[in-house]
Amino acid sequence: MNETARVSSPAxxxxxxxxxxxxxxWAAGVSFLVxxxxxxxxxxxxxxxxxLEWLNRFYCWGQIALTGSRWKAVVDPAVDPRRPYIFxxxxxxxxxxCVGYRATPHFKQGLERIDHFxxxxxxxxxxxxxxxxxxxxxxxNLERMREAFRRExxxxxxILAFPExxxxxxxxxGPFRLGVFRVARDLGVPVVPMAVTGMYAVMRAxxxxxxxxxxxxxxxxxxxxxxxxxxxxxxxxxxxxRAAIAARVDAWWAARGAR
Numbered sequence: 001m002n003e004t005a006r007v008s009s010p011a012x013x014x015x016x017x018x019x020x021x022x023x024x025x026w027a028a029g030v031s032f033l034v035x036x037x038x039x040x041x042x043x044x045x046x047x048x049x050x051x052l053e054w055l056n057r058f059y060c061w062g063q064i065a066l067t068g069s070r071w072k073a074v075v076d077p078a079v080d081p082r083r084p085y086i087f088x089x090x091x092x093x094x095x096x097x098c099v100g101y102r103a104t105p106h107f108k109q110g111l112e113r114i115d116h117f118x119x120x121x122x123x124x125x126x127x128x129x130x131x132x133x134x135x136x137x138x139x140x141n142l143e144r145m146r147e148a149f150r151r152e153x154x155x156x157x158x159i160l161a162f163p164e165x166x167x168x169x170x171x172x173x174g175p176f177r178l179g180v181f182r183v184a185r186d187l188g189v190p191v192v193p194m195a196v197t198g199m200y201a202v203m204r205a206x207x208x209x210x211x212x213x214x215x216x217x218x219x220x221x222x223x224x225x226x227x228x229x230x231x232x233x234x235x236x237x238x239x240x241x242r243a244a245i246a247a248r249v250d251a252w253w254a255a256r257g258a259r
Contacts, residue, residue, distance in 0.1 A: 025212065040129075050107045059098070061102060073102070074220065081104065085158045087161065088180065088191050088241050090173050091168060092171075093202070102218075107157050112131045113133075150187060159180075163176040171204075176238045177238075184237075185226045190223035191226060194245070202214050
């Protein structure tokens with residue numbers, strides 16, 4: 001089966017060989033994750049997370065390398081490495097935060113559903129690191145998120161967000177929720193469209209099969225200023241960010257013969 005057919009089909013039945021390879025990659029990934037995150041959690045007891053960037057980036061590098069993927073980043077020169085941003089990334093699979101984190105030198109604090117903090121190692125690490133919890137069941141969720149964003153930005157940190165709120169099921173970019181953009185507008189912090197292509201070929205939301213041998217690219221486009229954006233234009237702001245990301249993803253599909 002050629003690559004075009006494999007990546008354009010909504011569902012792919014894994015072959016026996018793919019299952020064996022995927023199991024080996026998962027075993028290698030978990031063997032790397034447990035000691036690395038354990039070390040980070042021990043160090044974070046006495047050292048702030050933003051002083052451990054070398055180890056954070058090593059962890060992200062290792063997780064992607066152990067999927068058998070080739071990774072690269074293409075960053076717009078308008079992205080200032082010294083300025084905090086809200087990076088908005090399309091959501092494909094469980095490796096997304098590792099893929100996007102290394103694309104720029106910014107320390108990025110993430111968002112995570114509060115129930116994910118129960119996951120062994122990964123959830124424990126994220127909670128200790130200061131990852132911002134998202135609890136859609138709470139009425140004050142947006143206010144709590146705004147204050148958390150403000151604290152991180154005041155420290156010079158950036159935010160890594162996934163405005164779709166869920167992983168794609170068809171490889172395309174879904175609708176964006178407005179919460180992140182309302183907060184960005186309120187705080188006057190620029191949003192940066194960050195499109196990832198290739199990860200849908202590596203692993204999908206409806207499968208645990210990892211398929212190695214693909215190129216994963218992170219496209220970091222020019223920041224979109226939010227200062228002076230009127231309240232009624234927040235949806236337009238979100239749509240502008242989504243359009244920049246969708247254009248990259250759609251171009252990836254078009255290069256493979258998909259419409």
